[in-house]
Structure formats: structure tokens, C-alpha cells
Amino acid sequence: MKILVIQQKRIGDVLTSTIISNNLKKYYPDAKIDYMCYANCVAILENNPNINEVIVLEEKVRKNYLSLAKFIFSIKKRKYDAVIDVYSKLESNLITFFSGAKYRISYDKGYSNLFYNHNIKRVEVGTKSDIGLAIINRLLLLKPLIKEEIIDYKPKIFLTEAEKLQGLALLKQFDIKKDKPIFMFGILGSEWYKTYPIEKMAQIIDFTVAKTNATILFNYIPSQKEDAQKIYDICKNETKQNIVFDLYAKELRGFLGLLSHCDALIGNEGGAVNMAKGLNIPTFSIFSPSVDKETWQIFEDEKNISIHLKDLKPEIYKQFTEKEIKVETFKYFEEYPFELLLEKLQDFYKTIL
Template sequence: MKILVIQQKMIGDVLTSSIMFEVLRAKYPNAQLDYLINTHTLAVVENNPNISNFIFFTKKEEHSKRALFKFAKNLRKNNYSVIIDVYSKLSSNIITLFSAANTKISYYKPYTTFVYTNNIKRYKNTKSKSGLAIVNRLQLLKPLGIEATDVKPKVYLTEAEIKNSKTLLESNGINLKKPLYMISVLGSGDNKTYPFAYMAKVIDRIVEQTKGQLLFNYIPSQKEQAQTIYSLCKEETKQYIFFDVFGKSLREFLAITKHCNALIGNEGGAINMAKALDIKTFAIFSPWISKDDWSLFENNDNVAVHLKDYKPELYNNKKEKEMKGEAYKLYQEFSPMFFYDKLNGFLQQTIS
């Protein structure tokens, strides 16, 4: 049997959808299980023993209809028995449509039902601590007779990667016997980034409570923004920040994070990656992102805070995504004072 899972775009989505392979491998130990992803997301699923092959959707196919159709026709030659389209957008609709698979599974959309043999309606709420993002993905396996719950994404690091990252940290003066925190200082965009002045206050609080060593998670193009947040921190706090120690690749970031007591900051891919490494997390949600969907496995080790928890009247029964255009205004309402108690409790259990 050959099965193709399609999940393009964001790193967090690709990591979260990788849970399917663990379940599929248990059901079909000898099957060929392939994963269609964008090239830049490979790092979070590299070395996953349950995935047979990676197929890359590149910018060429993304920006050219001709290239997309050629890609879909070539993929048809792989003769997949099952297509599971988690992405469920135009490009993956076309890829699935061209496929010769007998079973084609995706989420229900009234205008694409003709493409798929099984159209699964998403749950809008769940009692599961794993979160809707997990629950709805596992729903896509039901047409194969698979019932699964609470499967957690995993990142597979090599011993060499972990050893090299330890050497890097120690060579930069970091004492791994003392608390070490990775700070997700920036989100993937402005409307997913906690205001700089507020983030600086959160960082100050972390140092006040733990005297822990801090690493900033940022990419080179974000260095100026990260420096701005650094400049807003108290002078005492700055003594605990190792600003120039960071992963120069996504795999390096993952290996460094493995040595941290916790990852704290903007909700997004970094938070999900830390969870997949079994590192404790404290996530500050953007006001327009659904906490129900993306607060995965929330518990004492994985804490999440959202403006809606503190000022529900601002939403007036609107969905979070309806508030996207008001993200900046809503962020100003989201003072760190709201969640200091929660943060203090979280920090204490990371060093206890």
C-alpha cells in the first residue's frame, strides 16, 4: 500500500500533521508512507522513522499553474492507494484530482466535495486536552478504520546534534546546571507578535523570578527587532541574556532548545516544536488566533494565555479570525499584568 499525506506551508502545521504517520505506521507497518511538504519545513520532520519519503512542493509549483499541473501529473505515476489532503487548498485539490488513488480524504468544503471520496467535517470544539488541531487531523484517518486520540507530535534529533548543541552552549559561557530559557521574542508576523514593550516586561519578570539564562529565538532578518526588545529590558535583565547565541538553522534551534528548561513567548511554530521535544512551554497567543485550535496538550507543563481569557467582552461573540484586522489594537489591551500570576507559577515549576 502507498499513502500520501499532503500538508504544505507552515512549519507548525507540518509538524502537527506528522502525528498521522505514527498512527498509519502502526496500522500499516509495511506501507509506503510519503509526506508532501514545502522544502523549508523539512527540518521539523527530518529523521522521522515513520515517513518513507518526502516529496517537496517548491516555489516553482506555487507560482506557476503550468508547473503545478506537471507536478500533479508526475505524482500520479506513484500510484498511491490513499491520499490524505490535510492542506485542502487549490494546489492540493489539483494534486488530489489528478491522483489515481481510490481513497481521497480531506476536510469538508462544499465546493471541493467532488474531488474527494471522503469529506470530513471539522469539530468546532473538543474536550480533549490535545486541542482541535490534533483532534481534527486524527479525524481524517477514520475512513481507514483508524480511531486514535491524543497522539503527540515528535521531533527526532540525532545524538550528534544534541552533543554539538551542548558544546556550542558551553563554549559561549552558558552553564547547563543553571536554568536556561528560550524566548520566542517575535512571531511569524506583526499581527502574531506581542508588543515589544510588553515582551520586555515578560523577560524582566522571568529573570526576577529565576535568575535564569536567556536565549532569544530569532532569524538574522529579525535581528534589529530582537535588539529593540533587548534594549527595552532592564539593565539587570540584560546581564542574563545571551543575545548572540542562537541556532543558525532550524535543526540547530531544535537541538539548542532541547537543553532548555522551557520555551516562553509568542505562540507559533517554536512553541509547537518545543512541545514536540518535551520541553515545557508558556505561550502568549495573538488575539486573533484560536486558542481552542492551537493550544495543544495544555497542562501545567504547557501553559497558554489569550486576551479572550481576560477580556471576553472585547470579542462580542466574534471568532478570533474576525478580529485579525484589529490585532494591533487588541494587543495593546493584553497587558502582561493579566497573566503574571500564571507566569510566576509556571516559572517556579520549571526550576523546582
């Protein structure tokens, strides 16, 4: 059996959708399972034993009709028995439809009957769940192929021992010892509206050092260095002594190797939080007020805590839509009770240390 999973979009989405390939391999151990994603997400899939081949849909191919047609034909030639389209946009609609697969599976969108012969209704936002709707809705896509109850629903990242050793070597290069906690801070979100105000983030870092004396690493890429520097500059002088500002990985697998040696990841909700969970690293995350909490509050427990305005002031969401809230993101970030956030953070540190 040959199966293709399609999940374009960001790293967090791609990682979360690996639960599909992981379960398919469990129930169809002899199947060839391929995974389609964008080029910038390939690294998150490396060494996953449940994925045979990663297929990249390049940006230049997507933007050119002739190139896209050739790509679609190349997929058809692979003769997949099943295509599971998690992305469900026009390009993946066409890829799935012309694949010729017996099982063409995606979400029910009204028009989707034109492209798929298995159209799955999503669980609606607002439904309570312990594992998050992002997980539940992906597992629903497996129903046409797996009839048994699925109990393996946590995304996993597969690091090699060499990658872990490289992360450890990077710590040693900066003379960081593991005799006190090491915390990675996700100081910047993937978008402006997913970034907690930098002044408040600096205060959280100050609080963390005062309470734990931890070594602090910043998660940023070179293009974000200027914004990272702003947060560093706002921190207290005594806090700066614990921040190793110039230590960052230059590529994703290096970041994962480094993260695997941290005691927790704290900061903006997003891909880095999902990656930490995939490595079983404790997380404390702050959601943007406009991000759908029911979908992405996944695997919450005493070692994975998140803060969302909808949990704290649900009345706001009865008056305004998430789109309206997004326009004034920073106004609504101010609605987060900061002292309560610090209390929850202190409880988190007591739990994990």
C-alpha cells in the same frame, strides 16, 4: 500500501500533521508513507521513522501551470493507494484528484466532492477539547483507514544524538553552564499580529531574570536581528547580563538541538511553541487575540500554559469578530491583564524548576 500525506503551510501545521503519518505507520507497519510540504518545512520532518520520503512542492512549480501539471503527473506515476490532503487548497485538490488513489481524503468543503471520495466534516470551532481542534480534526482524516480508537495524538520531533551534542557544544562555545535555568524566548511572532508588544515582552524578560536568574536565549533569525535588538535594548541592564544575544542557530535542526537543552520556551504562540512541545520542553505562550484558541491551544497542562484574551475577557468576542480584532491587534493586546500574566508566569516557573 502506499500513502501520501499532504500538508503545505507553516512549520507548526506540518509538525502537527505528523500525527497522521505516525499513526498510519503504527497500523500499517509495512506501508510506504510519504509526506508533501514546502521546502522551508522539510527539516522538521527529518529522522521521523514514520515517514519514508519527503516530497517538496517548490514555489516555482506552484506558480507555473505547466510545471504544476508535470508535478501532478509525477505524483500519479507513484500510484498511491491513499492520499490524505490536510492542506485542501486548489493545488492539493488537483494533486489528490489526479493521483488515482483509491482513498482520496480531505475535509468537507461543499465543492470537495469533486476531488475526494472521503469528505470529513471538521469539528466546529467553539467545541471544547483538552487536546485542541488542530489535533482532533487531523485525527478525523484517519477514519477511512483506521477503525480503532487512536490514542497516540502528540506530535514528536526526532533528534539524533549528534544533533543534541551539537546543541550542547553551542552552549559551551558561549560558556553557558547548565547550573542555572536556560530559557529560550520566542520574542517575535511569525506575523506582525502574532507578536506581543516588544515593550511588554522586555518587561516579561526582566521579570523572568529577577525571579529565576536564568540564562536567556532569543529565538530569532538574522533578518529579525534589528527587531530582536530593540527588545534587548529595552531590557534592564541587570537583565542584559543574563541574555546571550548573539547565540542563535543558523538553521532549523540546529535550533532544535539547542532548544532540547533549554528548561522552557516562553513567548509568542507559534511554530517554536509547537516544536518545544514536540521535544517535551515546557512552554508558556501568549496567543495573539485574533488567533483561534480552540484550534491551537493544544496539550495544555501544568507544564504547558498559554494566555489568550478569550479566556480572560470572553465578552469581547461576543461583540467583535476575530477579523475585526486582528485589525486592531495591539489595542487588544493591551486588554491582557499584565499583572495576571506575570502571576501565571511565576506559577509556571515554580512548577518547572
